[in-house]
Amino acid sequence: MLDDVDLLVCGAGPAGSVVAERAAAVLGWKVLVVDQRSHVAGNCHDSTHPSGVLVHNYGPHYFRTNDESLLRYLSRFTDWHEANYEVRSLVRGQLLPFPINLTTLEAFFGKSLTPEAAAELLAWKRHDIPAPTNSEEQVLSRVGPELYDAFYRGYTLKQWGVSAAALDPGVCGRIPVRLSRDARYVDHKFQVMPTRGFTALFRSMLNHRRIRVLLGCKYDEVRDLIRPRRATVFTGPIDEYFGHRLGRLPYRSLRFEFVAKPVEFAQPCVQVNYPNDFAYTRSVEIKHVTGQRHAHTVVSYETPSATGDPFYPIPRAENRALYAEYAALAERERARHGVYFCGRLAQYRYFNTDEVIGEALRCFERLRAERGAGPPG
């Protein structure tokens, strides 16, 4: 099979799995997917903890999208159930709804508020910054310094290792501020979880007679051995592909501690954030949203780190500038050698899972247009 590959895909996460599936199903290509880890699904990987509880091994993935056609595509590989993504933040000894909503504002400022009164209060608190250039300005311009200090400053520093002032406005800006009592983490139209989990979803996607998956295999081990007839899709860190020749792009990593507890539920909602206490940023009891029923539970404590497997690109100007230089190399690599770069690490973008899947579908369309016609080779 190794001399019989139309498409080589590096990475069996969401990006690689989608491109592989489309190429095999739509174009009839023979696809080889390699992944250095021992499982598919990338950072969406979930598995059964020794206690019997399903956990998200690399941090929570709260699937949401506004794109019904994307959801329909994924529904070929899984059923879904509705999920309630609710987060609270430990602030001044209380677990307050986060994103900040009317209930949060009432508890924080110690008075009952109508939406109109809350809007007035925030208008009075917030800084007049018409076009925020970073995340600190972004939050200050929405809610002012007290709420920034209590909910954002410490969390962001822990999460990214740099101040919110050094990060793009969109990092904190992706979190809404609400004048209602809506306590959902996100606003998207569809908020659902795959019934049997993410690993089962991506396994089902890759379960195609023209797709072969090689786990525990690094791209470097095969890149000189396999000459795919049509193309290569690379979903790992873009700077790694080029041997870091322009310098290293920084990625933020995470460490997890999974703690089993002999109770049905240990915390009131799926996620508790700790902006001002502990080294970890959040505790996640994913059982709240997986739909699993079990007498025991598992809580994972998440501590950000500068070293370890890459999880997040760090959205700030200097990193984007370096990425742009790598992206220029990537364009040349695509034109000359048919190598396509797709996904959070390869495009150095802070994508959510649905966004990565959208990118992968677009990558496939590009592949099809540029490499799909004519004889292979």
Ligand code: UDP
């Ligand atoms: N954030 C914060 N306080 C919180 C939660 C989030 O300041 O309690 C900031 C932080 O910088 C974080 C960003 O908002 O990285 C986006 O948060 P989100 O929960 O969307 O991050 P993810 O789930 O992708 O790690």
